[in-house]
Amino acid sequence: MDPRHFLPVPIRLRHSRADFLERLSSVGPLCLRAKNLAVELAAMTDPGGAMLSSEDACWFPSSGLSFDHARLAGVHALRAAQLTRYPGVVELDFVGERHPVGFAIPPDGASALVKLVADFCEGECEHERLLEWRSAIVQQFEPCGCCKASIDLKRAHADAHPLAPILADAVQGGLEFHCRVTGKSFCYERFIQPAKIDLNGAITVNDMASLVILRIDPALLHSVQVGTAVIDRETRTVVRAHDLLGNEALVLSLPGDEHAQAWRRYCAVAGA
Missing domain, CATH: 3.40.1570.10 (HemS/ChuS/ChuX like domains)
Structure with missing residues (x-):
């Protein structure tokens, strides 16, 4: 057809x-x-x-x-x-x-x-x-005039967002994340092993076959926290990110805690 x-x-x-x-x-x-x-x-x-x-x-x-x-x-x-x-x-x-x-x-x-x-x-x-x-x-999101200029700047410099080096580390190290994207009404969870990263106006990663794609707007993802948690007797590194309105928008996690310290430094440098 x-x-x-x-x-x-x-x-x-x-x-x-x-x-x-x-x-x-x-x-x-x-x-x-x-x-x-x-x-x-x-x-x-x-x-x-x-x-x-x-x-x-x-x-x-x-x-x-x-x-x-x-x-x-x-x-x-x-x-x-x-x-x-x-x-x-x-x-x-x-x-x-x-x-x-x-x-x-x-x-x-x-x-x-x-x-x-x-x-x-x-x-x-x-x-x-x-x-x-x-x-x-739904009430549409309309940033004020001063925020629009900041949004354009952050999109132009997506590499300055702390998730950019975190996901770049994943690409370089062949790391696999459990990824959770949430809204008020839905929760969508997949595993993704980033193989490629693009920082042109957004932070975009996809796996080798491009079967899973994660796209992040660096201007609207306001804060990032890196911590560890024990889940089912397994220590995991957990990355939580919230949007400009304070809603949890993204959670990434993977086994172990060896990356947590470096990723916290990325957040500190970016002021996230």
């Missing part, structure tokens, strides 16, 4: 139907993306039809995603301009979240996406209307 001929406008899906999330978990391999104010995590995964739920929470255990079902405000299927080869993306919008959680379906899953949209279609929604609806469920 030519993806250019599918989803010319967004489609609202009947997410309140009892079987919708189970069907979504069964569409096959996909790219799952979650983003908060300062951090974005995307990974190729296959939910494998595994979905667990309670009265308020839902889990896709094989993909590392959990979310507050009670805060799910709407679901739309649409084309993503930056994913021209993909026939579409199913986006879950939550009350209070600035960005939807996206399930991008690759070409091999086109038929499954077409059937999902056909079975759960509620109606068309023009792009402008979708943007208006989204702006009504």
Whole structure:
């Protein structure tokens, strides 16, 4: 199927139907993306039809995603301009979240996406209307004039953020992190062994096959703390980062404590 001929406008899906999330978990391999104010995590995964739920929470255990079902405000299927080869993306919008959680379906899953949209279609929604609806469920982040200049400067010098040398150490040493990106309504967890790092306007790392990508906005990630913790009888180094609004946005951890002292020095030098 030519993806250019599918989803010319967004489609609202009947997410309140009892079987919708189970069907979504069964569409096959996909790219799952979650983003908060300062951090974005995307990974190729296959939910494998595994979905667990309670009265308020839902889990896709094989993909590392959990979310507050009670805060799910709407679901739309649409084309993503930056994913021209993909026939579409199913986006879950939550009350209070600035960005939807996206399930991008690759070409091999086109038929499954077409059937999902056909079975759960509620109606068309023009792009402008979708943007208006989204702006009504969350307060947009608008920095003041003086902060905008600081934001531009920090993005231009992403290498000055303490996470830049921390992640560079991971690339050089072949370290594997457990990575957790959280919002008010979701938690997305993956393992990533950074193999490449890019500091052009953001801090971006991906693994060797580019199956997992972590992107950090150095201007909006305000503070970084490095500590150690004993988890399941194992000592781990834990890196916690909060955004400008004080919300925990990212947690990285790995076994051992041999890197903790050096990484604390990076934070001290950067004033984080």
